Amino acid sequence: MVLEINLEYAERVKQLPIYIFVEIEQLIAEGRKKGIDFIPLGIGDPDLPTPELIVREMNEQAQVPNNQNYPSSMGEEFFREAVANWNKKRYGVDLNPETEVSHVMGGKEGVANIARVFVNPGDVVLCPNPGYPVYANGATKLCDGMPYLMPLKKENGFLPDLGEIDKKYLKKAKLMYLNYPNNPTGAIASMEFLKEVSDYAEDYNFIIIYDNPYSEFTFEDYIAPSILQINNNHVEINSASKMFNMTGFRCGWVAGNAEVIKGLRKVKSQIDSGGPIFIQKAVAKGLRLYQSEKKPDIIVKSIKIYEKRRNVLVEGLNEIGWKTDLPKATFYIWTKIPEKFGDLTCMEFVKKLIEIGVIITPGTGFGKYGEGFVRFALTQPVERIKEALERINKLLI
Ligand SMILES: Cc1ncc(COP(=O)(O)O)c(C=O)c1O
Incomplete structure (x- = not known):
């Protein structure tokens, strides 16, 4: 007998946007069948390998029987200590690993x-737009909350205009997600801005969730700040994904306000049940390389490669008449559609x-305020970026 079950998704799932x-x-799959040689500059997944030193540590640690058991979902003690020490060395911020750090699986x-x-249900979460889609969807909507979109406009350096936020919604705001160095715009935020937004959060009684996975993805002598340097009542999220080219290892952390961490x-x-202990060991090894705010060599090495690619792409786009700004951070180039295709x-x-x-x-992959823009990810070698430029040039002529 076949049971007839009426399967209906929950409202909160139904309202998630179509990917x-x-x-x-689909278009790429069709193109491949036709034999098109694609140059993928879409997805923000580093093409460079995880540093050997980290992979070796993981391999060794995976063989230790104790590291093969269930981990703790809040992270092992040594991992939380490594995160706290990293914050001290990197930002000069003191954190108690017992209460102010939690491991997350990315x-x-x-x-x-x-x-x-x-x-x-009904609570407001302030979400940058364009922005990482998880703020509005996986976080807010899946909790029956209401995302309030803060437009990130070019004329404001892609920072939210706090004065523009509707006070009616502000009163119901529980959280604000912020992310600088920013995906997708490549924008950065100054200490002054962080101070302003932190004071604002205190005035209106909400917490800032500072999502900082590109903190080390900075060029020349720019060093990205932490919200915890301003006020440790907020929390900061970071991960090994972009820092050590470890997206597939799924290892990150949240640090700051002890009440938030407890929750x-x-x-x-x-x-x-937490992330594998041997991966936490490997990431801790990477974090311990920091002696100050200066990036360790294994990171400098890959940033130099991305910097070269950034220069080739941005200079190349400008040369072929596609006006594009040079970002100070992230491996993303966010630019307006060329004038010729403005309609x-x-x-x-x-x-x-x-x-x-x-x-x-497409910019709208990051929300409606992304319309008019596109994002390049610098995840191909220079030769392939040059090839992409040649192809785009032919389209623009
Ligand atoms: C802004 C932002 N936040 C968070 C993440 C999540 O990174 P992960 O889960 O790999 O640490 C990403 C990944 O691309 C991102 O761009």
């Missing part, structure tokens, strides 16, 4: 699970590039 990349993936998990600690641990203890939506323009075998991301 914009599905259509792009920053994404931290972003989503923190909302579960605070957001009641996050409570939620996590009911959901997950297209960013999705339509991206489809044109797919036809010539260049894959980039």
